[in-house]
Amino acid sequence: MTEIAARHYASLAVPRYTSYPTAADFSPAVGKDQYEAWLRRLRQGEPVSLYLHVPYCRDLCHYCGCHAKIARRDTVIEAYADILIREIRQTGQYLTERPKAVHLHWGGGTPSILGGEGIARITQVLREQFDFADDMEHAIELDPRKVDKKLCRDLAEVGVNRASLGVQDLNPEVQEAIGRVQPIEQVEAAVNSLWQVGITSLNFDLIYGLPLQTVATLRETCKRVAAFRPSRIACYGYAHLPARRANQRLIDTSLLPDADARYEQAQIVGETFMAMGYEAVGIDHYALPEDALAVAAKAGQLRRNFQGYTDDDCPTLLGFGASSISQFREGYTQNIADIGQYKAAVLSERAPVIRGYAFNDSDRLRAQIIEKLMCDFRVDLNAVAPGVNFSDELALLRPLSVDGIVNVQDAVITMAPEHHSLVRLVAAVFDEFRRECAHSFSMAV
Numbered sequence: 001m002t003e004i005a006a007r008h009y010a011s012l013a014v015p016r017y018t019s020y021p022t023a024a025d026f027s028p029a030v031g032k033d034q035y036e037a038w039l040r041r042l043r044q045g046e047p048v049s050l051y052l053h054v055p056y057c058r059d060l061c062h063y064c065g066c067h068a069k070i071a072r073r074d075t076v077i078e079a080y081a082d083i084l085i086r087e088i089r090q091t092g093q094y095l096t097e098r099p100k101a102v103h104l105h106w107g108g109g110t111p112s113i114l115g116g117e118g119i120a121r122i123t124q125v126l127r128e129q130f131d132f133a134d135d136m137e138h139a140i141e142l143d144p145r146k147v148d149k150k151l152c153r154d155l156a157e158v159g160v161n162r163a164s165l166g167v168q169d170l171n172p173e174v175q176e177a178i179g180r181v182q183p184i185e186q187v188e189a190a191v192n193s194l195w196q197v198g199i200t201s202l203n204f205d206l207i208y209g210l211p212l213q214t215v216a217t218l219r220e221t222c223k224r225v226a227a228f229r230p231s232r233i234a235c236y237g238y239a240h241l242p243a244r245r246a247n248q249r250l251i252d253t254s255l256l257p258d259a260d261a262r263y264e265q266a267q268i269v270g271e272t273f274m275a276m277g278y279e280a281v282g283i284d285h286y287a288l289p290e291d292a293l294a295v296a297a298k299a300g301q302l303r304r305n306f307q308g309y310t311d312d313d314c315p316t317l318l319g320f321g322a323s324s325i326s327q328f329r330e331g332y333t334q335n336i337a338d339i340g341q342y343k344a345a346v347l348s349e350r351a352p353v354i355r356g357y358a359f360n361d362s363d364r365l366r367a368q369i370i371e372k373l374m375c376d377f378r379v380d381l382n383a384v385a386p387g388v389n390f391s392d393e394l395a396l397l398r399p400l401s402v403d404g405i406v407n408v409q410d411a412v413i414t415m416a417p418e419h420h421s422l423v424r425l426v427a428a429v430f431d432e433f434r435r436e437c438a439h440s441f442s443m444a445v
């Protein structure tokens, strides 16, 4: 591939494809009526995943791109917990039968801000509406700076069996530049407290492309992180969108690595983790060989949902809380992101759904193709969509094929291993909402 082509591809804005169609393509044409109708179709014992969004933190980290706001007063948090409970009970009114929860995930923000008591209270209300599978995965995102022994005991008590720790970077200068000072001892203390209560399935989150990060500092962070032996590590590319996220304006852009440096950093992350016994899973995850995610990846059963890569193959995901997304066999719905408006909707006994999407047959096929590409870096179009004509898409892929990024043979698309990081471009070819992106590939050759 020429340097011009590489730069052109790197400059294209493509979604992360945690869903297809992406949340940016949802419309107000699908709202609370569909949500209620789709809930009514869930059957007794049908597996569902549950997601609870808690959009609060005590402070905002400069780099944060999540749906998160500062809450300094406990009354704000307690009021939010009450609203979540109300939303869950209201949703329960539309369930004609009791589905079975096989996954429960607390995300944010910093969901542990609810405290052990708040989490237990909400979990109890979930139990009123859903049966919990005996082997349910019960996961929570934790900020190591806010983890103590009591919280860990409370989490274990309520059944939490997996924790995701936000580590980001361990270098003190980088931590200073991103507004998140978190010495390694704090991470170690959090890990020890979780282990002591039996929560041993751990994920660590890292970010590359941060201010002041270099290949050398990142390699050091990766080595120190891998030494904890978490079963999974995610390393995301820093998404800098200061026009949308005011907190990111605190990042000194002159200290950010350029596109070439980011590419090199992503390579080093992969090399370091693989050298330390981890296997690459998808574009940004690493897992120990015996971990369920690595096993699913090797078996071609890796999945992708709003939380990223997963071994969760549940067709239904019910999201609660401001901005959360639900997935049904029929389509997606999303809750209002503005916390005040979300609360007002719940208080007026309305499902707080603002927009969504109803699948047609073509969307279902495209969603499968895109998910296969994102998870396996390979898709057999004849197996997923027998008899469907993809000649337009195959024509759009030709520049990527000329550049050695993909190989297309008998409708089987395979990505070259050294170009896996460009998989979102290949996925965009099958995205009916992103045609302009694929049409611009030819500019690169």
Ligand SMILES: C[S@@+](CC[C@H](N)C(=O)[O-])C[C@H]1O[C@@H](n2cnc3c(N)ncnc32)[C@H](O)[C@@H]1O
Binding pocket: 057, 063, 064, 065, 066, 107, 108, 109, 110, 141, 142, 143, 144, 165, 166, 167, 168, 205, 206, 207, 236, 237, 238, 239, 240
């Ligand atoms: C909700 S946060 C994790 C939980 C907890 N609040 C914490 O910070 O430790 C989810 C993860 O998203 C990632 N993240 C946040 N902002 C990001 C950005 N702008 N670009 C890439 N990754 C980001 C971080 O790795 C973070 O740990």
Ligand code: SF4
Binding pocket: 056, 057, 059, 060, 061, 064, 065, 066, 068, 108, 109, 110, 143, 166
């Ligand atoms: S990274 Fe975590 S703690 Fe920091 S602002 Fe975002 S959600 Fe809050």
